[in-house]
Amino acid sequence: MVTDIGSAKSIYKNRLSFVWDYKRDEAWLADCSKRGLQLNRPGVFRYRFDFDQSVRYEYRMDYQDTMNDKQLEEYCNLYADAGWEYVGTCVNWRYFRRQYLEGETTELYSDKESIRSFYRRVQKMLGIIALVNFVVLLVNSKHWISGLMGESRISILIGALSVFQLLCVLLLGYGVLKFQKLIKLHSD
Structure with a gap:
């Protein structure tokens, strides 16, 4: 556009x-x-x-x-x-x-400790978001399981949301592990 x-x-x-x-x-x-x-x-x-x-x-x-x-x-x-x-x-x-200068590439961080600190900040943010989503997932799952007995439409919606949240938690967990790998890669 x-x-x-x-x-x-x-x-x-x-x-x-x-x-x-x-x-x-x-x-x-x-x-x-x-x-x-x-x-x-x-x-x-x-x-x-x-x-x-x-x-x-x-x-x-x-x-x-x-x-x-x-x-x-x-x-x-x-x-x-x-x-x-x-x-x-x-x-x-x-x-x-x-x-841009041809052949010249510059990074914001030049030392390994600053790079690791950057990765830790991102990893911490992902971890917090994953943890919050996991807690909400547990609460939703409890309501979903108890709602299955009555087979209400709301329990179906909560079940679908729980699946979506589980995917989010797994994706965020993957991000946490990805940054952990980067932290280790830049450690001496």
């Missing part, structure tokens, strides 16, 4: 991805930039781009806990000093970009 805003064109792209594929998301954003689509606003499933072929960026993502305005400003200034421009935030994921 393309929307004209003044003289700039905004293009919206939908994308489903998982947090453990953040490197793939960074590569996708860089590929979009190569085609003239510059990220304007990140989103959960929908990204807004401005069309500008005069520049090309590489993108990096970082996960940080919730910050107040002052903390966010200090955090962004730290990366600005290293040449990174802050683009936006989506669910505590911070998006940065810098001008």
Whole structure:
């Protein structure tokens, strides 16, 4: 979908991805930039781009806990000093970009401890969400099992929701294990 805003064109792209594929998301954003689509606003499933072929960026993502305005400003200034421009935030994921230079690839974190700390933050977030979903799954399952005796429509709905929640818990658990593997990979 393309929307004209003044003289700039905004293009919206939908994308489903998982947090453990953040490197793939960074590569996708860089590929979009190569085609003239510059990220304007990140989103959960929908990204807004401005069309500008005069520049090309590489993108990096970082996960940080919730910050107040002052903390966010200090955090962004730290990366600005290293040449990174802050683009936006989506669910505590911070998006940065810098001008693309042929043959040069730069990461936000250069030392292993910072990389492990980043992976631990993401892993913790996934673990908390998985735990909350697991507790709700247990409560729903109890109601579903007790509702089966009466075979009510609500018990069928709760059963379907329980299956969906189980899939979510398994997927989140997979993410936790994926980041544990990355933490071990960057340990010495």
